[in-house]
Amino acid sequence: MGSRFYDFLWTVMRPIYGLFYPHKVSGLENVPTEGGFILCANHFSNHDPLYVSACLPRKLHVRYLAKKELFAHQPLKAFVTWLGAIPVDRGNADLSAMRAALNVVKEGGALGIFPQGTRSPDNSPTPMLNGASLIALRGGVPVIPVYVDGPYRLFRRTAVRFGSPIDLSAFGRRCDSDTLSRVTRAIEGAVWGLREAQKGQL
Secondary structure: OHHHHHHHHHHHHHHHHHHHOOEEEEOHHHOOOOOOEEEEEOOOOOOHHHHHHHOOOOOOOEEEEEEHHHHOOOOHHHHHHHOOOEEEOOOOOOHHHHHHHHHHHHOOOEEEEOOOOOOOOOOOOOOOOOHHHHHHHHHOOOEEEEEEOOOOOOOOOEEEEEOOOOOOHHHOOOOOHHHHHHHHHHHHHHHHHHHHHHHHOO
């Protein structure tokens, strides 16, 4: 059901966003077409998961980590579940969510994470959390930084940049707190580096 619903929603939302919130996408060649990987993007709106997915080829079914509060009430629970979202308790070390996320990438799937952990409505840089780093190191998969140049404005073109995979080879599979923090800083630098690159084109 989830895969068919994702395809259906992609088919519906892509032209809607294209009309009302058009996007200008760059760097799609950096996104793997097979094998597990993680998309790490900035986060300023509830639209972000759908918007980023609409910028990608339909065959890339991205499963996102989503705050558990979204699963508390129907019909929202049904909607995010059909999308394949993985509930995560942001206030605690959610081992169940980590295991589910690891299974996605180990099985060759695409995982979407917003490492800031919560929205930054004015799209200003805020600290990122270590969850994406933990999954990337344990899964041994590429991390693709993504920057969405929001906020969204009606009929205003929004730039979406997919960066080159972040080189994490120097970190091995170590998952101590110092290593996780350094990997998170690398992810932060890559995402906000795309922001600076976008500014340079304006």
